[in-house]
Amino acid sequence: MMTFDKIDTTDIKQLANGEFVDYADNDIVIIDDLHNLTKLQTIKVDFLLIIVVKTGRIAMRTNKVETLASANDIIICQPNTILNECMFSINLSAKAVCLSAQMARKMMHIGDVVDLSFYLKYKPIIHVDESSMNTFEKYHALLSEQLLKDDTTYKKQIVGSLVNSFLFCLLSIIEHVTPHRTSINMSRGSLLFKQFIELLTSLEVKPRKLEFYSKKLCITSKYLSNVCVSNSGKTAYEWIIEYAVEDISRLLSHSDMSIKEISNYLDFPNLSFFGRFVKAHLGCSPTEFRKAKGRQKT
Missing domain, CATH: 2.60.120.10 (Jelly Rolls)
Incomplete structure (x- = not known):
C-alpha cells in the first residue's frame, strides 16, 4: 500500500x-x-x-x-x-x-x-x-x-x-x-471552521476578500486559512471562491438579471473584471456561459 x-x-x-x-x-x-x-x-x-x-x-x-x-x-x-x-x-x-x-x-x-x-x-x-x-x-x-x-x-x-x-x-x-445525536466535542479549530462555513453560506452576496471573514470571526486571515486547510484540505480563500462561483453560475443560469446587473449585484468593480473572473473559473465568458445554458439575456 x-x-x-x-x-x-x-x-x-x-x-x-x-x-x-x-x-x-x-x-x-x-x-x-x-x-x-x-x-x-x-x-x-x-x-x-x-x-x-x-x-x-x-x-x-x-x-x-x-x-x-x-x-x-x-x-x-x-x-x-x-x-x-x-x-x-x-x-x-x-x-x-x-x-x-x-x-x-x-x-x-x-x-x-x-x-x-x-x-x-x-x-x-x-x-x-x-x-x-x-x-x-x-x-x-x-x-x-x-x-x-x-x-x-x-x-x-x-x-x-x-x-x-x-x-x-x-x-x-x-x-x-440517530435521533439523539450528540454534538461532537470539537477542537477550537473545527468549531471555527464550522462557524466560517455557516457565515459563508448565510451571505446572499459573498465578499471575496478573506479579511472580511477573519474580522467577523475575530481571528487573523492566516489562522483562518490554516484552520480551513486542517479541517477540509482547502484554504479559506478556495472555499470563498468556490461558493462565489456557484452563485455566479446560479444567477447566470436562472435569473433574469443582465450580466451587468449580476456583476454589480455581486460587488465586482466593473464588468471587465467580472468577465475575466468568470472565464478563469467557468472556462468561458458570461455571455458564452448563458448561451450554453440556453439563456439569451446579456
Missing part, C-alpha cells in the same frame, strides 16, 4: 475514467462492483462517496481511522477524506454512488447539514433497517435505468431530481436512526 506521504487526489472526473465504473458524467459516478476499488490504494477523494453495503464486509481506513462496515451499513465519505487499505469480503454485495464536490457542497445549504457533516466526519457509518436498504436499492435501480438511457432534452433534469431526492432520503434516514 501507498503511504500517507504519497497521496493522489482523485476528483469525480478522474474517477469517471476508471475501468471499473459502470456510469459516469461530470457530477455522478455509479459503481456496482466495489472490489476493484482496491486498485486505487491510497487516495484523497474530492467527491462525496456513498457506499451501501447489502451483504458482506468492508474494512478500510478513513482519515487514518479504521472503519468496518457490514450488512445494511452505509458508509459516507465526504470530500477530502483520505482512503486506504480497502479490503472486501468475498461475499460482498455493495454499490457506490459518487457525487461531485460541487453537488455535495449544495447539501450544506440544508438546515443542520453543517453539524451533520462534522458528525459524519467522526462516525462515517450509518446502520439502517431492511426497509431503508430496500429504498436505497430502488433509488439505485432508478438512477441506473435513467443514466443508461440515450440522451434526451430532459435526461439531466431527471437524473438531477433523482439525485436530490436520494440525498434528502439519506438525510432523513440519518436523522431517524
Whole structure:
C-alpha cells in the first residue's frame, strides 16, 4: 500500500475514467462492483462517496481511522477524506454512488447539514433497517435505468431530481436512526471552521476578500486559512471562491438579471473584471456561459 506521504487526489472526473465504473458524467459516478476499488490504494477523494453495503464486509481506513462496515451499513465519505487499505469480503454485495464536490457542497445549504457533516466526519457509518436498504436499492435501480438511457432534452433534469431526492432520503434516514445525536466535542479549530462555513453560506452576496471573514470571526486571515486547510484540505480563500462561483453560475443560469446587473449585484468593480473572473473559473465568458445554458439575456 501507498503511504500517507504519497497521496493522489482523485476528483469525480478522474474517477469517471476508471475501468471499473459502470456510469459516469461530470457530477455522478455509479459503481456496482466495489472490489476493484482496491486498485486505487491510497487516495484523497474530492467527491462525496456513498457506499451501501447489502451483504458482506468492508474494512478500510478513513482519515487514518479504521472503519468496518457490514450488512445494511452505509458508509459516507465526504470530500477530502483520505482512503486506504480497502479490503472486501468475498461475499460482498455493495454499490457506490459518487457525487461531485460541487453537488455535495449544495447539501450544506440544508438546515443542520453543517453539524451533520462534522458528525459524519467522526462516525462515517450509518446502520439502517431492511426497509431503508430496500429504498436505497430502488433509488439505485432508478438512477441506473435513467443514466443508461440515450440522451434526451430532459435526461439531466431527471437524473438531477433523482439525485436530490436520494440525498434528502439519506438525510432523513440519518436523522431517524440517530435521533439523539450528540454534538461532537470539537477542537477550537473545527468549531471555527464550522462557524466560517455557516457565515459563508448565510451571505446572499459573498465578499471575496478573506479579511472580511477573519474580522467577523475575530481571528487573523492566516489562522483562518490554516484552520480551513486542517479541517477540509482547502484554504479559506478556495472555499470563498468556490461558493462565489456557484452563485455566479446560479444567477447566470436562472435569473433574469443582465450580466451587468449580476456583476454589480455581486460587488465586482466593473464588468471587465467580472468577465475575466468568470472565464478563469467557468472556462468561458458570461455571455458564452448563458448561451450554453440556453439563456439569451446579456
